[in-house]
Amino acid sequence: MVQGVILGVLTAGVYALMASGQTLIFGIMRVVNMAQGAMVILGAYLSYQLFTSFGVDPFLAIPATTAVMFTVGVAVQLIFLRPLHQDDRTQLSVLVTFAVALLLEGVMSVLWSTSDRSINTGYVNASWTVLGYQISLVRLWAFLLSLVALGLLHVLLRRTRFGRAVRASVQNPESARLLGVDADRIAAIGFGLGAATAAAAGSVYGLLYPFNSGSHYDLISQLLSIVVLGGLGSIGGAVVGSLVISVSTAVVASAFSPIWAPMTFFVVLLSVLLIRPRGLFGTAARGAL
């Protein structure tokens, strides 16, 4: 039980990181990014490649992978999302980003084949014994890294001019435009940022779990549940959603039965939606960052 909670909390960090990118993209553009999972996996492959070819530690590879993925994110926004018409952008963007996910999956399966990969560093199996409980070193590092990344994201949104512009466009796209915020630029950078968080999370994900080009399907269903649970557009909500989901899953798996673990968070999600259709921290018309 306690072991389950420890695991859950440590895992939540990584999910929070992936989900924060997802929710950031939604907050800025009202786009449900179905490709977030595929971007995470792409990030994992990139750091896998850096590790196997050049021996770069996945944690150290993060600046490089985030930079690459930032570019990918900007490109996706500029090429595929910007041309969409405003009227049915929400519906179409779900499809477009899904197609992007398929595209990335296809590219990944060509580049790395479809077999499972995992990043095996020397310390991947190391663990510490604390009060009789085992804490995996990788998970701890992953957790800390996610906290740092989330912290950076927070600072970026709260303390910089870009952040203010982003928050303004989340609150009210109309007035943001009146204030001279270049919506297209913000959207591109926002999508880039979302992809960058996916890359950071991907490096960590590759250390924790085996992955293949099709792994993104499982991932996206969980990410979507997390962001809907927390409330679309709310980064705080994404963090809380990750905690709820990964702790409940881990506890159910270790104390009850793993076969019902995947069901756990869907049940949590549906019951939350029954009471609050907009999620835990979602707000009616305006987003909240």
Next chain:
Amino acid sequence: MTPLLEVDGVSRSFGSVPALVNASLTVERNSITALIGPNGSGKTTLFNVITGNLRADTGRVRFDGHDVTTARPAALYRRGLSRTYQQARVFSQLTVEENLVVAGGFGLAQLFGRRVNRRDRQRATELIDEFRLGRVADLPAAELSYGQRKLLEFAAVLMSSPTLILLDEPTAGVNPVLIETMEHHIRRLHAAGITFLIVEHDMNVVMRLCDPVVVLDQGREIFTGPPDAVREHPAVLDAYLGA
């Protein structure tokens, strides 16, 4: 006889920001009441509370003698209270005719009947003629000009034979000819016995058309009286110029 609409001490806030503070208002039968006030004074919020689109935190709303504070918009619509929106909300991919028909209200049984039957068409055609929309009757509303859409939305609310119509800025952003058209229709319908509550920025229109005028400022009602008195009233001047 009781007034048609009574708003009594309604408050509503968004988070910590109060939009309406103990606001009250009365609309007498067969009047054209204007609701004016500076930007952000709570006019649209009050509209939304009256029509049931927003729930009041405190206070009561009575329509035609019934307490409708917690009524849903659809229920009020069926009772004869209908509204237009500031940005003219019409169904862009429906034709003008269909926009009228869909506003006409129909029961469960009719749901499975023809999309537009002969009776619908008859009723719609009358309005189309009255509002001179005949040339565009078969076009999707998306093809209309902004002013035509405002006219269409106005015409559509008449499909349900309302007793009270709330118009949210009927003349905003339309050309002078159309302003006259709007005024003409309001007068005509008023003569036919329909009551109006109008949010309007154009003071000339208010002066020509409305009596009484209600002034809202910072969520409070600060003045109610005939249009001539509005211009001289110190509180009103304060509200518009002072803040």
Next chain:
Amino acid sequence: MSKRNGTVAVVTAALLLTTGCSSPGGSASGDAGAPLVIGASVSLTGDFSDSGKAVQRGYQLWADTVNAAGGILGRAVQLKIVDDASSPTQVVTNYQNLINKDRVDLTFGPFSTLLTIPASQVAKRYGYAFLAPAGGGPKMFEQNLDNYFFVQPAPTVQSGDVFVNYVLSLPADRRPKTAAYAELDDPFAAPLAENVRQKLEAAGVRTVYKQVYPSETMDLSPMMGAIAALRPDAIIAGTQNEDAYSQVKSLVQLKFSPSVLFQSNGANSPMEFPDKVGAGNTEGILSPADWFPGSKAPGSADFTAAYIKKYGGTAQSIDDSSAEAYAVGQVISAVAARTNKIDNKTIISSLHAGSWPTLLGTLSWSANGAPSGEFNLVQWQKGKLLPVFPASVAQASPEAPKPAWGG
């Protein structure tokens, strides 16, 4: 208005009609000299694609070997391999196309029971023999198809029997007293582990933990944590691939090393397993295998040599799915050699009788296509996967108890 669209639909339909009707009348095999076309749908993309490609290599290798020796009854073997993208819908279409459009002479099976069942029914409908290197789950044999032959030593569920026999062969004081079972919820792994559990319980091994986990479980740590807390003598795991690696990794992190660790799959992968869990952590782990490097079974040496020649690598790098696929071909060659005929009827009637030597050992089949042999038990010893039981094939004696992690 959209008359054009209607027209498009009609034209499309008409086109389909004509192409459909004009499909070749096809000559029903038999001419000597004409190539022997064998069709197979294999998962080259999608969930099962890894093993799918290994199966493809096995088929191809057999075809090359046979053709180098003059073909089958003088007919060159020609493979037509198509992709089913791991989809049950596509696999049906593919065998339909292979049989009725391309009129192949024989069909070989796809990968996985899940795809084999719908595919074998199509083959059955048109009287084709269906030899499959994969598809040994219980549901497959419940179909009672007389054209189906599972080319492995035993139904997958019984591949743990060899482990049970090994445990029972130990003197009572060296047998594990308690066992924990972790079972992947798929058509093979969980029934396999259940089969082992029932037999071990009957033999007095107490079950202290039993849990089934779904296939998409990425994180097995919670379950392995629960097992480690109970400190069982043996962990018996019904596994596939990645979950086997994850289990070992979790146990290493939890610093718990049971004295017996049996994994039904994954651990018998000679290259990937040490790569994924770390070579130092493989020592002493047990797994069943039909083919293993250095096997003395008929044709094994030729197969190994040919494989390395064509695809490179070492004997250690050969996936046993390739060997199983190769064995399918061996069986066909054997039928041709014994009967001097190569048609589906002959194949079906021949294979229900007698025994057939392959590189997986000597195979024979019951009426529903279930083979009646036994697997071998292999164990990791000093970085190599060696057969340790039964004694007839053993290349080393079993190492027990399993040493601590890291060597």
Next chain:
Amino acid sequence: MRMRRGVGPVRAAVFFLVLAVAPTFGLAHWLLTMLVFTLMFAVMASAWNLLGGFTGYPSLGHVAFFGIGAYAVVLWFQHHDISSGYEPFLLLPAIGLGVALVGLPIAAIAMRTRADVFAIVTITLLFVGQTLAFNLRDITGGAQGASIVPAPFPADSYEIPFYDALVVLLAVSMGLTWATMRSKVGLSLAAVRMDEDKAAGIGVRVQTVKLLAFCVSVGLTAMIGGIWAYYEGFIYPQFAFDPLISVAMVLMTFLGGRATLWGPVLGAFILELAQQYFAYSLGGSRFYLIAYALVFLVVILVMPRGILPSVRDRLWRRGRRRIVDAQLPAGDGPL
């Protein structure tokens, strides 16, 4: 709405006549098999359109109901023997009705959310369905899968009963679509799609039509699930609740044209035939996924409203008219 009378019904009659007589020309089995799968998707796309196209609620979880239908047939066979082989087809209306009823409370909850969140909630349904199918072993056989006795049809005409049943279902589905478009249900659904709050405010029976569309749509989908299970002879949770089936329905509808009568069917014929054919003939080149995704993207970017509306627009450009479910009014352009 003055339509060009006669053209629609004639087109439909020709289409269904061709479909109905096609097998009597002795179509090869492989072709019939492809047509069977294509028709399945045509019905499902058409059913999806009733909800996703007309109402604008993009369900990504329809396959959950497909799976329920599939398992319903399995369940039935657990307690009954097969005799004529037609029993599962006779069972279909009951499955459709049953699943429509099951869908009612689900719709009531799910449709509390709007477009994007609704899409996600329906994805959740899919995974709930899959997990239940895996875990309710006594009913579904869990991860062992469940097999169905093969239909006792002669090999020569094995596909025909499936084919015929699907043609009937396609007629039903398109008939319902046509009836929807011509009735006030369609008018109400269109209003919901364009501005649900406003529609509710003017007394449109928003809830009723939404739930109706959902239930009819999932009921039809479930019936296809039943036929699919029977045709495959073996089902497995991952296959019966395959997200890609959901995606296919959406994609076909978008490709052909949302909220049109023929669009989803056209989309299904193009996509499913192409997919089945290319996966077979191109022999699993890994570039297949990339090509698929690129086609998908190009279609959405170039023809965001689908083939039919875009083509019609182009043909009637001088009319500058938008057609969604409003049929084009007759006559020549605006005055």
